[in-house]
Amino acid sequence: MKKLLATTILLAASLPALAHPGHAEMGFADGLLHPLTGVDHLLALLAAGIWSMRQERTEGLTLRSRPHPLMLPAVFVAMMGAGAAAGMAGLHIPGLEGGIALTVLLTGVLVATAVQLPAWAGAALLGSFAVLHGNAHGLELPHAISAAGYLGMSALLLGAGRLIGKLPLARLTGGAIAAAGLGMLALN
Numbered sequence: 507m508k509k510l511l512a513t514t515i516l517l518a519a520s521l522p523a524l525a526h527p528g529h530a531e532m533g534f535a536d537g538l539l540h541p542l543t544g545v546d547h548l549l550a551l552l553a554a555g556i557w558s559m560r561q562e563r564t565e566g567l568t569l570r571s572r573p574h575p576l577m578l579p580a581v582f583v584a585m586m587g588a589g590a591a592a593g594m595a596g597l598h599i600p601g602l603e604g605g606i607a608l609t610v611l612l613t614g615v616l617v618a619t620a621v622q623l624p625a626w627a628g629a630a631l632l633g634s635f636a637v638l639h640g641n642a643h644g645l646e647l648p649h650a651i652s653a654a655g656y657l658g659m660s661a662l663l664l665g666a667g668r669l670i671g672k673l674p675l676a677r678l679t680g681g682a683i684a685a686a687g688l689g690m691l692a693l694n
């Protein structure tokens with residue numbers, strides 16, 4: 507009975523938690539750090555970068571259907587910006603957290619299974635994922651100065667993913683990211 511009472515008191519006294527820290531601050535540095543504080547965003551950005559590198563190195567695609575080296579990361583950042591603008595304007599995409607978890611799972615699967623898509627299809631897919639991530643960021647850090655920070659850090663994380671994409675263990679990394687996404691989905 508004492509344990510039940512102590513647990514009840516602790517639960518009643520606890521404050522609600524936010525999914526990502528730093529929501530009260532709205533500066534450029536806070537925006538830079540924001541993508542690093544949420545494992546969902548971090549993993550999705552790394553996986554998108556890895557997959558974009560693997561897409562451009564794919565033998566099965568014709569030269570015409572391969573993406574330009576920076577096309578997929580540029581689309582991701584641009585669409586993330588569009589999603590953020592929508593979030594800053596107050597638009598909340600329904601099922602956002604579950605959708606973000608699903609993007610982590612799917613980007614991991616893209617990497618792990620070495621899916622090959624024409625440039626336009628890859629851009630559409632990653633762009634749709636980016637809108638979800640951008641919307642979450644726009645809702646959490648609704649100021650243009652912080653948006654510039656997290657878009658910049660997102661571009662750097664996509665670049666880091668592209669570097670990882672050159673490594674022989676990139677597909678294994680994709681599998682680990684997909685497993686993490688599956689775990690995130692189970693928690694939603």
